[in-house]
Amino acid sequence: MSMDKINGTIVKGIGGFYYVEAADTLYECKARGVFRKNKVTPFVGDHVTVSLEKDGTCTIEEILLRKNSLVRPPVANIDQLIIVVSICDPSPSTLIIDKTIAAAEDKGIEPVIVISKSDLKDCQWLIDIYQTTGIPLLTISSATGEGVEEVVKLLDGKISAFTGNSGVGKSSLLNRIDSRFHLQTGEISQKLGRGRHTTRQVEFLKLGENTYVADTPGFSSISVERYDLVKKENLQYCFREFEPYLNQCKFVSCSHTCEKGCAVLKAVEEGVISKSRHESYLAMYNEVKDLKEWNMK
Numbered sequence: 001m002s003m004d005k006i007n008g009t010i011v012k013g014i015g016g017f018y019y020v021e022a023a024d025t026l027y028e029c030k031a032r033g034v035f036r037k038n039k040v041t042p043f044v045g046d047h048v049t050v051s052l053e054k055d056g057t058c059t060i061e062e063i064l065l066r067k068n069s070l071v072r073p074p075v076a077n078i079d080q081l082i083i084v085v086s087i088c089d090p091s092p093s094t095l096i097i098d099k100t101i102a103a104a105e106d107k108g109i110e111p112v113i114v115i116s117k118s119d120l121k122d123c124q125w126l127i128d129i130y131q132t133t134g135i136p137l138l139t140i141s142s143a144t145g146e147g148v149e150e151v152v153k154l155l156d157g158k159i160s161a162f163t164g165n166s167g168v169g170k171s172s173l174l175n176r177i178d179s180r181f182h183l184q185t186g187e188i189s190q191k192l193g194r195g196r197h198t199t200r201q202v203e204f205l206k207l208g209e210n211t212y213v214a215d216t217p218g219f220s221s222i223s224v225e226r227y228d229l230v231k232k233e234n235l236q237y238c239f240r241e242f243e244p245y246l247n248q249c250k251f252v253s254c255s256h257t258c259e260k261g262c263a264v265l266k267a268v269e270e271g272v273i274s275k276s277r278h279e280s281y282l283a284m285y286n287e288v289k290d291l292k293e294w295n296m297k
């Protein structure tokens, strides 16, 4: 029997069916049994090969190599992670922000910081910490609309996921960006509840040509603890503003925590690297330094 094969992207998964978008057509597919046997789960975002049979059956035959993946929520091939941080209600934790940034950097996902609720409080202190890092930074208010257009521009042509603690204003921002988010982030997620054991699905919402946003009802935040701990040796590369100094330290094996002749510590002292960022580095370094490889996954 001859079969046509196409390549596409999984944009949705519900009840054992996967919805694959290819050339503006949506195919309802089953996955080959072999995936389950090998304990491979197709993720939303996966680029896949689908066979189209004469009777209309579509089957996912192959999952192409993932650029990256996140476990909670399960999603693959994300270009950028939009980290929403409210300036108050709830107040920001720079350590949580930096852990999230590091998890993204470690996976090769571009982090973007969006400071929200700028109508409520002065954001300058937080801007000061991050504007020297080289990480894209925007300040927005979903109440006044400030900065929302800039967020829309940033999403163009990319696959993005939003993350941030409960209450920081993700839904409010997404609703301003596209009204179709309203239903998914509001009503359905409320029906499903937000408990740990409820069914939660990720779905890509298409905002434009090659522009998708992962709608992740029920997930306030990607998990950066446990699943996404960055190895000690890699941690220094997850703080991108450290990069110019890394090979200027006196010792090749410098951990940038306390050593004499450490170029990173010097940059912190001189105020070129923000103290807050380095404090997060220290805290994260101490968390992972004694962990063995098998404890990390």
Ligand SMILES: Nc1nc2c(ncn2[C@@H]2O[C@H](COP(=O)(O)OP(=O)(O)OP(=O)(O)O)[C@@H](O)[C@H]2O)c(=O)[nH]1
Pocket (backbone or CB within 6 Å): 116, 117, 118, 119, 120, 140, 141, 142, 143, 144, 164, 165, 166, 167, 168, 169, 170, 171, 172, 173, 219, 220
């Ligand atoms: N003043 C002000 N309030 C905001 C803004 N954005 C969101 N809020 C309020 O903050 C609260 C939480 O906003 P949500 O958009 O539900 O936050 P969320 O991040 O989606 O929260 P979860 O759904 O729990 O993850 C709501 O009462 C919003 O009205 C803003 O820019 N300014």
Ligand SMILES: [Zn+2]
Pocket (backbone or CB within 6 Å): 249, 254, 255, 256, 257, 259, 261, 262, 263, 264, 265
């Ligand atoms: Zn050093």
